[in-house]
Amino acid sequence: MDNVLAKPADICCLKGSFHSGEATGSTIQIDGIDTYVVKPHPDNANGNVLLFFPDAFGLHINSFLMMDVFAECGYLTLGVDYFLGDPVTKHSLTPLSDPNFDFESWKNKHLKASEEAAARWVKAVKAQYGTGDDVKFVCVGYCWGARFVCQQLSADGICKVGAIAHPSFLKESDVFYVQGEYTSKFIESKLTGISTHRLLGAQYRQTVPA
Secondary structure (H helix, E strand, C coil), X not given: CCCEEECCCCCCCCCCCCCCCCCCCEEEEECCEEEXXXXXXXXXXXXXXXXXXXXXXXXXXXXXXXXXXXXXXXXXXXXXXXXXXXXXXXCCCCCCCCCCCCHHHHHHHHHHHHHHHHHHHHHHHHHHHCCCCCCCEEXXXXXXXXXXXXXXXXXXXXXXXXEEECCCCEEHHHHHCCCCCCCCCCCCXXXXXXXXXXXXXXXHHHHCCC
């Protein structure tokens, strides 16, 4: 049984406000998928690449401003539109309370499709940006994007370091094969008590030889 560690998106995930500011990056296509890219200043560049996996709101001004900050820290930063032009904001700014929007249908449409798009995108990103021997990939994921970070921190992924915030739709199988230890920031309040024990148990099984 694939136990749920972090519950589906709830009202705490899908409410909030859009920030204001001027994004410094641009949108390009990587393997046919819209990608927000922002480059660090040459004097501050560390030569590494940060993959940004957004929440259900997709690539919008809040995401752009966060990615701009990562670039200021020296990372070439790439954000993926794994909703392929159909983020929840295309339909509603209050998706869980809007009587004219069926969030469940939208969710079911994109759960698997976003994984397929992300996998294709990561493969193309590695081919395009991972040619140097010294290039390292890191990743961050918010809410919907949390499980993509877990995937990229497994043996099949390309990232060595990752961070998540406020995960949703996270299952035990998503974290079981994560390489290395979990931090206290990973085990956050959105996980239930039993989920925390399962997460720590998965870590123990993954790090301790049989």
